[in-house]
Amino acid sequence: MSPRILIVDDEANLRRMLQALLEEDGHQVHGAATGTEGLEAVSAFAPDLVLLDLVIGQGPDGMAVLAELRARDPDLVVIMMSGKATLADAVRATRLGAFQFLEKPLTPEAVLTTTRAALELARARAEARALRAGLTHDYEMVGSGPAIARVRDLISRVAATSSRVLITGESGTGKELVARAIHAESPRALKPLVSLNCAAVPRELLESELFGHEKGAFTGALQRREGRFELAHGGTLFLDEVGELEPLAQAKLLRVVETGLVERLGGTAARPVDVRVVAATNKDLEAEAKAGRFRSDLFFRLNVFPIHVPPLRERLDDLPALAAHLAARAALRCNRAPRDFGDRALERLRSHAWPGNVRELANLIERLTILGEGPVSAAEMEPMLARAPAPEGARAAAPASAAVPSLAQALDHYERRLIQEALEATGGNLAQAARRLDTDRANLHRRMRRLGMSRKDTEESK
Numbered sequence: 001m002s003p004r005i006l007i008v009d010d011e012a013n014l015r016r017m018l019q020a021l022l023e024e025d026g027h028q029v030h031g032a033a034t035g036t037e038g039l040e041a042v043s044a045f046a047p048d049l050v051l052l053d054l055v056i057g058q059g060p061d062g063m064a065v066l067a068e069l070r071a072r073d074p075d076l077v078v079i080m081m082s083g084k085a086t087l088a089d090a091v092r093a094t095r096l097g098a099f100q101f102l103e104k105p106l107t108p109e110a111v112l113t114t115t116r117a118a119l120e121l122a123r124a125r126a127e128a129r130a131l132r133a134g135l136t137h138d139y140e141m142v143g144s145g146p147a148i149a150r151v152r153d154l155i156s157r158v159a160a161t162s163s164r165v166l167i168t169g170e171s172g173t174g175k176e177l178v179a180r181a182i183h184a185e186s187p188r189a190l191k192p193l194v195s196l197n198c199a200a201v202p203r204e205l206l207e208s209e210l211f212g213h214e215k216g217a218f219t220g221a222l223q224r225r226e227g228r229f230e231l232a233h234g235g236t237l238f239l240d241e242v243g244e245l246e247p248l249a250q251a252k253l254l255r256v257v258e259t260g261l262v263e264r265l266g267g268t269a270a271r272p273v274d275v276r277v278v279a280a281t282n283k284d285l286e287a288e289a290k291a292g293r294f295r296s297d298l299f300f301r302l303n304v305f306p307i308h309v310p311p312l313r314e315r316l317d318d319l320p321a322l323a324a325h326l327a328a329r330a331a332l333r334c335n336r337a338p339r340d341f342g343d344r345a346l347e348r349l350r351s352h353a354w355p356g357n358v359r360e361l362a363n364l365i366e367r368l369t370i371l372g373e374g375p376v377s378a379a380e381m382e383p384m385l386a387r388a389p390a391p392e393g394a395r396a397a398a399p400a401s402a403a404v405p406s407l408a409q410a411l412d413h414y415e416r417r418l419i420q421e422a423l424e425a426t427g428g429n430l431a432q433a434a435r436r437l438d439t440d441r442a443n444l445h446r447r448m449r450r451l452g453m454s455r456k457d458t459e460e461s462k
Contacts, residue, residue, distance in 0.1 A: 003119050004028045006047035008038035008065065009081065010057040014106070018051065021108055022115065035060035039068060047076075048122045049115060051102075054082035054089060063092065070097045075125040077118045081106065141174075141181065142325045143318025147310040151178065158305045159185035164257070166302045167280040169309030172359030175280040176240060178309055182278055183236040191235030194228050198249075199241035206249050208265055211256070217266025229262045229273045236276045242302065243283035243294060254298040277302065312354040312361060319349050326362045330369040339368050340375045347452030348378035351412060352385050378453070379420055386413070416451050419444070 005027050007015050015031040022029045030045045032038040036059040038052070050069065054062040062080060069076055080093045083104030090101050099118045102110060141152045158165055159182050167175045176195070183193045201209050208217075212227030228237055245253065256262055257277060261270040279302045286303075288294035312322075323341045331338035341349070354360055364384055368376055418437065426432035434444040 002026050002028050003049065003122070004030070004045060004047045005049045005051065005115065006030050006032065006038065006041055006045055007051045008032045008035065008041075008056065008062075009051070009053040010034065011053075014104075018106070018111065021111060025112060025115075027115075034058045035062070035065040038065055042069065042072070042076075048126075049118050050076065050078045051115070052078055052080055054080055054085055054093075063089075063096070066093060066096050066098060075122075077122045077125070079114055079118055141177070143315060143321050145315050145317035147315040148318055151307060151309060154305075154307045155181050155185065158182060158307075160187065161305075162188075162276050164276065164302055164304040165278045165307060166285070166305070167278065167307050167309060168285075169280075169282065170311050170357055171282050172357035173309040173311055174358050175282075175309050176238065178307060179236075179238040179240075179278045179280060183238075183276075186236070186276070188235045188276060192232050193236045193238065194232035195238040195240060196228050197240045199244040203246055203249075206246070207252060210249070210253065211262050212264040212267075214264050214266035217264070221266065224264070227262065227264065229256060229275055230271065232275045233273050234275075236278055239277065239279040241281060242279040243281040243285055243288060245294075247295070250295045250298050254295060254301060257298070257301050312357045316350050319346055322358065322361060323349065323365065326365045327369065330362070330366040334366065334369050336369050337373060339365070339372065342375055344378045344452050345376045345381065348381055348385070378416075382417070382420070412451060415447065416453060419448060419451070419453060 003026075005022050007018050007022075007029065009015050009018075009031075010033050012033070015033070019029040019031055030041055030047070032041045035056050038050070039060075041047075042050070052062050052065060052069075056062055056065070060068070062082070066078055066080065069078055074097065077099050078097065079100050079102060080090075080098045081102045081104060082089065085093075085101060085103070093101060099121065100114055102114060141148050141155070155178060165179075165182060167178050169175050179195075180193065183189060196209060198206065208221075208225065208227065210227050210229060212225050212230055213221050215221060215224050239253075256273075259270075260272055260274070262273050263270045283294075285294055285299050289296040289299045312319075320341070323346065324338075327338040327341070330336075349361070356363070364381070367384060368381065372380060419433070422433040422436045423430075425436065430444060431441050434441045437444065
């Protein structure tokens with residue numbers, strides 16, 4: 001689509017001349033005779049560029065229109081035009097965000113050169129805006145509860161800085177998501193985000209991965225290779241599972257963090273790098289430092305701005321939004337319709353301990369998407385939740401109370417299963433089910449209501 005240019009000038013002949021010139025150059029052009037018409041046209045025409053006269057006969061003058069345009073859309077590119085502008089006018093317009101001043105009488109060469117440069121700027125701003133919007137959407141925090149709201153607030157506060165961030169939390173809580181959100185909202189968003197899982201790289205290769213190596217630095221080093229620090233120059237380096245680093249790697253990482261200089265293995269020259277370090281761990285690094293397993297000086301260097309990501313059991317008010325978000329993602333991946341989670345299904349999700357956190361929830365929803373369709377019933381999830389194992393490392397990272405269901409949860413689970421079996425055996429007949437359970441119908445109904453159960457769940461599970 002060709003660029004759209006709006007001309008705001010009270011001289012009809014000048015508008016016609018500019019329109020003919022710019023349409024000949026391949027642009028869509030719209031004219032407005034007053035400031036008020038110009039502001040209305042911006043909403044209707046959505047221009048990529050505005051040519052705005054400083055002195056307009058009726059309505060707000062050019063300076064007032066410029067201020068309003070900047071308030072509405074700071075990225076909109078505006079070229080001011082005037083035959084009577086003073087230096088003070090030019091300075092004021094520049095401070096308000098004008099791209100350039102064109103002096104009248106205008107020449108075709110000046111108009112075309114300036115508009116082409118301005119449209120290049122408009123294109124660059126649009127691309128940056130689209131990329132930032134895409135990044136923010138991909139890594140947005142789902143949910144509106146107080147726990148995740150605090151995380152979102154901390155991200156917004158630290159993202160604009162270059163401060164180092166240490167993200168803590170159990171496995172599966174979304175620590176990498178937080179790191180990516182910090183990068184996406186930062187001034188470094190258009191530069192690289194480079195990630196390294198410190199626990200996934202063999203010890204003998206870790207230094208090469210971090211700092212790079214020269215050709216011949218060790219057996220198998222057949223060519224020079226840049227490390228993650230150099231690859232992340234100008235951007236962000238995310239060090240996941242940083243608590244797994246060996247002591248020697250910790251010492252070398254500390255030196256780079258302190259000096260901003262990287263020396264490749266087998267090299268002799270140190271190279272400066274501009275990198276923001278964001279680290280993550282499911283360990284208590286302060287306790288690890290006190291125990292001598294992690295360098296305390298490195299801990300304090302990384303822990304400039306701590307962000308703790310809460311486990312899923314502490315943000316159960318976000319379950320409806322998380323379930324809907326993960327169901328939509330699973331549907332796209334599996335080429336299926338997204339599953340719906342009603343009140344009964346959500347109540348069952350809330351009663352689960354979630355030792356695997358959001359990752360466990362995502363896996364559950366993907367299995368449900370593959371195996372079924374339509375609304376999800378509590379009975380359908382029961383076998384999956386009853387035998388769902390915790391991911392490796394999750395139980396060690398979480399307190400014992402998180403890994404083992406409470407007595408109340410265990411009793412509720414057992415009672416729910418007995419009632420479910422009785423209802424299935426009697427075809428959903430409450431009176432017959434109550435007799436099988438040696439109770440009366442009113443008591444059974446009260447228990448079902450407390451457990452969030454209904455006969456509909458039984459019917460859906462058949």
